[in-house]
Amino acid sequence: MSRRLPLWAGLAVILAVSGGTLFGVLWNRTGSPDAVLELEERELIVLPAERENSGRAMTWVLDGMRGPWLHASPTWLDRDKLAALGFDVGVAPQSPDAERHYQRQPARPVFVALELGGDASREYLAAWERRLREDAARTGEGAPSAQRKAEIERELATAPESASRLALVDADRDREALRARHPDRRRVAILRAVARVRWTGNGERPHGEKAKDGAEGTEPKEEPRLEGSVMEFSPGMLTVPPRLLAALEALPLQESGPQLFDAERVALLGRPSRYRVRVVFGRSLEPWIEAIEPLQK
Amino acid sequence: MGASSAPRNRSEAQRRADRVRAFREELAAVRADGALSLAPEQEAALTAYHERVLGDLSRAFDVDVSEQQKKVSLGMQVAALVGGFALAASVVLLFFRIWGLIPTAAQVGLLVAAPAAMLVATDWSSRRGGLRFTTMVLAAVAFGALLLTLQGLGQIFAITPTAAIFPALALFALVLAYGYDLRLPLAGGLICLSLWLATLPLRLGGGWWADFGDPAEDFLFAGAVVVALSFLRQPRFSDFPPVFRLVGLAEVFLSLLVLSYAGEVSQLPVDADTAEGIYQVASFVVAGAMIAFGIARRWPETVYLSTGAFIVYLVAKYFDWWWDVMPRWLFFLLLGLLALALLGVFRRLRARLAGLR
Numbered sequence: 001m002s003r004r005l006p007l008w009a010g011l012a013v014i015l016a017v018s019g020g021t022l023f024g025v026l027w028n029r030t031g032s033p034d035a036v037l038e039l040e041e042r043e044l045i046v047l048p049a050e051r052e053n054s055g056r057a058m059t060w061v062l063d064g065m066r067g068p069w070l071h072a073s074p075t076w077l078d079r080d081k082l083a084a085l086g087f088d089v090g091v092a093p094q095s096p097d098a099e100r101h102y103q104r105q106p107a108r109p110v111f112v113a114l115e116l117g118g119d120a121s122r123e124y125l126a127a128w129e130r131r132l133r134e135d136a137a138r139t140g141e142g143a144p145s146a147q148r149k150a151e152i153e154r155e156l157a158t159a160p161e162s163a164s165r166l167a168l169v170d171a172d173r174d175r176e177a178l179r180a181r182h183p184d185r186r187r188v189a190i191l192r193a194v195a196r197v198r199w200t201g202n203g204e205r206p207h208g209e210k211a212k213d214g215a216e217g218t219e220p221k222e223e224p225r226l227e228g229s230v231m232e233f234s235p236g237m238l239t240v241p242p243r244l245l246a247a248l249e250a251l252p253l254q255e256s257g258p259q260l261f262d263a264e265r266v267a268l269l270g271r272p273s274r275y276r277v278r279v280v281f282g283r284s285l286e287p288w289i290e291a292i293e294p295l296q297k
Numbered sequence: 298m299g300a301s302s303a304p305r306n307r308s309e310a311q312r313r314a315d316r317v318r319a320f321r322e323e324l325a326a327v328r329a330d331g332a333l334s335l336a337p338e339q340e341a342a343l344t345a346y347h348e349r350v351l352g353d354l355s356r357a358f359d360v361d362v363s364e365q366q367k368k369v370s371l372g373m374q375v376a377a378l379v380g381g382f383a384l385a386a387s388v389v390l391l392f393f394r395i396w397g398l399i400p401t402a403a404q405v406g407l408l409v410a411a412p413a414a415m416l417v418a419t420d421w422s423s424r425r426g427g428l429r430f431t432t433m434v435l436a437a438v439a440f441g442a443l444l445l446t447l448q449g450l451g452q453i454f455a456i457t458p459t460a461a462i463f464p465a466l467a468l469f470a471l472v473l474a475y476g477y478d479l480r481l482p483l484a485g486g487l488i489c490l491s492l493w494l495a496t497l498p499l500r501l502g503g504g505w506w507a508d509f510g511d512p513a514e515d516f517l518f519a520g521a522v523v524v525a526l527s528f529l530r531q532p533r534f535s536d537f538p539p540v541f542r543l544v545g546l547a548e549v550f551l552s553l554l555v556l557s558y559a560g561e562v563s564q565l566p567v568d569a570d571t572a573e574g575i576y577q578v579a580s581f582v583v584a585g586a587m588i589a590f591g592i593a594r595r596w597p598e599t600v601y602l603s604t605g606a607f608i609v610y611l612v613a614k615y616f617d618w619w620w621d622v623m624p625r626w627l628f629f630l631l632l633g634l635l636a637l638a639l640l641g642v643f644r645r646l647r648a649r650l651a652g653l654r
Contacts, residue, residue, distance in 0.1 A: 006476020007420040010439070011413060013469045018409045018446055025454045052390060054397030055452075086503055100568055103561050104512075106504030192457055194505045232507070235455035242400055286455045 028282035035189040035281040041273035043166040057237040061164040068236030077228035087197045093224040102199035112193045113170040120167035161272045194232040247292040308536035310358035359429040377430040385441025408449045415439035423477045436473045460506040463493035487544040494519035512564040513555045520548030539598045550606040553580035
């Protein structure tokens with residue numbers, strides 16, 4: 001072996017890997033974008049700052065959830081939809097073989113459609129408001145405290161302006177078919193994600209679901225059923241380009257700290273959004289932040 | 298050193314140096330017993346020849362020429378391992394500490410330049426005599442820097458993660474391993490290769506690649522492939538096949554352990570309990586077979602690893618079956634007796650292993 005061969009071979013690998021990656025970025029960012037969405041802080045919140053990381057990133061807020069690891073179980077992801085996504089749902093949930101059958105189903109890469117300001121987000125918000133009003137109206141043992149009642153009133157008052165307008169509306173294995181069903185590129189963005197099917201029974205709660213008292217674990221409950229979920233959105237977060245950080249510096253970003261981030265509220269911000277973000281989804285569906293502008297409200 | 302006896306790599310050079318040292322010690326013992334006496338000029342010629350051979354080996358391959366040097370080298374190896382990981386972690390953390398303060402173009406430039414600079418440093422170090430451990434550290438940092446390149450570019454540009462990251466890293470690690478005769482990058486490269494192999498069954502079935510390892514049979518497959526690769530002839534790197542076997546078998550044994558206790562992550566067309574039973578039997582059979590195979594093929598590392606796996610399986614099963622039903626004193630008494638029985642088995646094994654050396 002030539003004494004210089006390892007050096008040249010190693011450099012060739014580094015160049016091929018970096019060059020290939022950067023070529024992919026170039027391809028994604030040139031030509032007509034797949035979609036362009038004008039989002040607000042309520043749909044794309046800044047992640048808490050970290051001491052060891054000088055970069056800042058934003059993450060999606062949709063269907064009452066947020067964060068890089070959000071997962072959703074929308075009602076439209078039923079048995080037929082799961083079958084369309086490639087899952088074998090031929091075994092009835094009540095069958096003795098169901099648990100093992102669905103345990104063996106691998107998660108599947110899919111494309112998902114995120115709709116901005118459509119009926120889905122309005123329906124989600126209405127359902128959430130209904131639940132809050134029911135909570136507030138409860139009497140007897142389950143009646144909320146005066147403090148909680150005031151909190152509910154505040155949340156209901158601010159919800160229309162502070163709840164996310166972004167909703168997960170559809171999924172497909174075929175990107176083109178999904179785009180054909182949702183042709184409005186100013187309102188619907190397509191992302192890559194992962195779909196899973198889960199069988200629940202024997203008192204086991206679906207992933208992330210808690211009992212009314214907030215306890216984890218198992219309890220006797222309804223009939224065995226299938227639950228579909230979508231998770232691992234790609235990307236789970238968007239890095240704010242350094243050139244745009246100045247637009248955020250004027251805002252009190254500490255408000256996007258862990259307290260806000262962990263809050264169990266649909267009207268996450270509890271106040272109007274402070275910035276608008278123009279997000280471009282490229283040809284490979286990899287989005288980037290193109291502009292950030294403050295909102296005067 | 299004659300051309301016919303010139304070693305092709307560091308491990309051959311080390312073996313030659315060990316032979317010279319053993320020869321000298323034995324010659325001294327033979328002379329002390331009066332069984333042999335060499336003429337002064339013969340002795341001087343032999344001493345001069347060995348000094349020259351050891352000097353050449355030390356300069357060309359940085360071998361250990363004494364027992365003390367070997368012990369120090371072991372410590373240096375541990376220090377290099379820790380240093381390599383620590384420096385690689387430092388490079389990654391430093392980047393994320395500063396990346397928000399520099400423009401995107403500079404971020405990209407740093408990310409691409411870092412592994413290239415560390416590779417050049419590794420190459421330079423490998424050419425300098427006596428810097429074997431420094432080369433190992435620099436190679437580890439170069440590997441860590443390429444990992445950072447892929448991670449950093451992915452984060453800056455929101456790139457969809459793919460399984461292609463594993464063959465890319467494996468290829469770079471193998472270049473470092475074969476180019477600079479280093480076993481640590483070889484192990485790293487084989488682990489990356491295994492991760493990629495583990496994604497194959499999932500991806501072929503339309504599954505999400507990042508769920509590799511669930512089912513755990515994916516790693517069973519990957520480990521078996523890595524063990525099979527150890528049969529490739531690589532005469533210039535005679536100490537590399539044991540690394541293939543160690544990495545591959547470790548994956549196989551770990552997968553079998555997981556499958557023995559979590560049948561639900563198996564793809565076997567049987568219920569979870571039956572799958573666990575099948576893998577419990579398989580784990581003992583595979584470990585036992587690999588001990589026998591290792592002895593037959595004179596592969597000490599295979600025998601040691603398989604024996605370790607066999608003991609872990611045995612103790613785990615013993616605990617499973619008896620912990621709840623036995624009084625504690627009886628449990629530990631029987632465990633002690635089991636250990637004594639194992640000692641008897643290993644004594645016989647040890648006698649057979651003596652033949653491997």
